[in-house]
Amino acid sequence: MAIIVQKFGGTSVADAEKIRQATKRVIRAVKDGFSVVVVASARGKQTDQLVKDALELNPNPPKREMDQLLSTGEQQSVSLFAMALDASGYDAISFTGSQIRMMTDSVHTKARIVSVDAGRIHRQLDQGKIVIVAGFQGIDEHDNITTLGRGGSDTTAVALAASVGAEQCEIYTDVDGIYTSDPRIFKNAVKLNQISYDEMLEMASLGAGVMHPRAIEFGKKYDITIHVRSSSEDKEGTLITHEVPQMEGVVVSGATIQRDMAKISLVGVDNIPGNAAKVFAHLAKAKVVVNDIVQTEISPEKANLSFMIEISDLAAAREAMDKIKKDVNCQNVFVREDIAEVSVIGVGMRSHYGVAEKMFGALAEAKVNIDSITTSEIRISCAVDEDQAEKALEAVCSAFQLDKPADLRNA
Numbered sequence: 240m241a242i243i244v245q246k247f248g249g250t251s252v253a254d255a256e257k258i259r260q261a262t263k264r265v266i267r268a269v270k271d272g273f274s275v276v277v278v279a280s281a282r283g284k285q286t287d288q289l290v291k292d293a294l295e296l297n298p299n300p301p302k303r304e305m306d307q308l309l310s311t312g313e314q315q316s317v318s319l320f321a322m323a324l325d326a327s328g329y330d331a332i333s334f335t336g337s338q339i340r341m342m343t344d345s346v347h348t349k350a351r352i353v354s355v356d357a358g359r360i361h362r363q364l365d366q367g368k369i370v371i372v373a374g375f376q377g378i379d380e381h382d383n384i385t386t387l388g389r390g391g392s393d394t395t396a397v398a399l400a401a402s403v404g405a406e407q408c409e410i411y412t413d414v415d416g417i418y419t420s421d422p423r424i425f426k427n428a429v430k431l432n433q434i435s436y437d438e439m440l441e442m443a444s445l446g447a448g449v450m451h452p453r454a455i456e457f458g459k460k461y462d463i464t465i466h467v468r469s470s471s472e473d474k475e476g477t478l479i480t481h482e483v484p485q486m487e488g489v490v491v492s493g494a495t496i497q498r499d500m501a502k503i504s505l506v507g508v509d510n511i512p513g514n515a516a517k518v519f520a521h522l523a524k525a526k527v528v529v530n531d532i533v534q535t536e537i538s539p540e541k542a543n544l545s546f547m548i549e550i551s552d553l554a555a556a557r558e559a560m561d562k563i564k565k566d567v568n569c570q571n572v573f574v575r576e577d578i579a580e581v582s583v584i585g586v587g588m589r590s591h592y593g594v595a596e597k598m599f600g601a602l603a604e605a606k607v608n609i610d611s612i613t614t615s616e617i618r619i620s621c622a623v624d625e626d627q628a629e630k631a632l633e634a635v636c637s638a639f640q641l642d643k644p645a646d647l648r649n650a
């Protein structure tokens with residue numbers, strides 16, 4: 240029998256009524272002839288509440304204990320879900336991550352999945368049961384409970400889909416799909432029918448917080464089509480899938496805004512071998528994640544080096560720069576905290592010209608100054624003043640007609 244994985248996020252299992260609703264999706268899939276594996280998140284804001292509870296007792300809780308605590312949210316959801324299915328006359332059994340040997344590394348609070356033993360799940364499915372698995376959690380080789388990082392249930396679902404050989408992986412959530420842009424800012428954003436893994440990865444890491452980026456990486460690696468759809472409304476959502484030729488016809492699939500960033504520029508660093516390595520070695524040691532690195536030679540003797548970081552890493556980054564400044568003979572460290580990044584994303588960029596021109600033109604017309612520009616094969620990003628960022632996003636969305644479905648845009 241074909242297997243389907245259905246993942247329900249926190250809002251979709253928030254209370255008894257929501258759980259009952261969610262079970263209807265499961266029952267329908269059973270009636271359609273599928274073996275169903277359900278992955279559930281903690282109910283509502285439960286994980287946030289558990290974090291608060293922890294911080295009340297200890298401002299810096301041991302990470303192992305944090306995982307031990309946070310994993311309990313999902314354990315409640317899955318057992319309740321199984322009980323609800325039982326009440327409707329369906330045989331169901333719930334498992335924690337450890338019960339299905341969801342093995343991870345030992346990096347507490349952001350562990351990575353190493354392997355899953357699908358055997359126990361298959362045995363239950365073969366007996367005609369619906370299997371409900373706790374998202375977000377696993378165990379390491381020493382049997383310590385681990386978690387995959389906030390939002391990690393998506394990753395559990397896609398990883399399970401790969402390991403049980405599922406035909407589909409559905410992510411039921413409180414939005415009805417992936418939009419061309421953030422509808423809270425660009426009111427006329429439209430839902431995408433499909434998006435490629437690479438585009439979705441760019442969107443997810445650039446602040447479109449719909450899905451856990453690791454889930455998309457798994458999807459890409461094992462070619463699992465992910466269907467992001469609404470748990471309250473019965474309609475098609477967005478398929479995250481491998482690239483199809485049709486996608487190349489669309490120049491830009493989406494636009495994002497990323498806030499809470501800072502830009503650090505090291506001005507007049509000695510232009511000699513090894514200096515960039517020194518700077519980034521210090522940042523790595525301070526565990527600062529760095530994006531959009533730009534280095535330019537300004538004379539045979541000197542170079543400028545700049546990069547973006549998350550604002551939460553700023554204190555650590557400043558400290559690292561203070562340590563390295565003299566060593567690389569930097570004339571000045573310049574920090575901008577009032578910055579945001581607006582990006583356009585689309586695999587079609589590879590085969591279309593004029594994308595950069597259109598983006599910069601839209602920003603010029605909106606009188607938004609561009610601080611710096613970075614690109615990848617499928618993305619152009621502009622750093623702009625934070626207080627102009629929303630205006631910038633709107634201008635860019637309009638220029639690329641992101642208020643229209645791809646097939647209705649003018650060339």
Ligand code: ASP
Binds near residue numbers: 281374388389
């Ligand atoms: N419950 C976890 C969180 O709130 C995992 C998830 O929902 O995906 O982050």
Ligand code: MG
Binds near residue numbers: 248390449450451
């Ligand atoms: Mg989520």
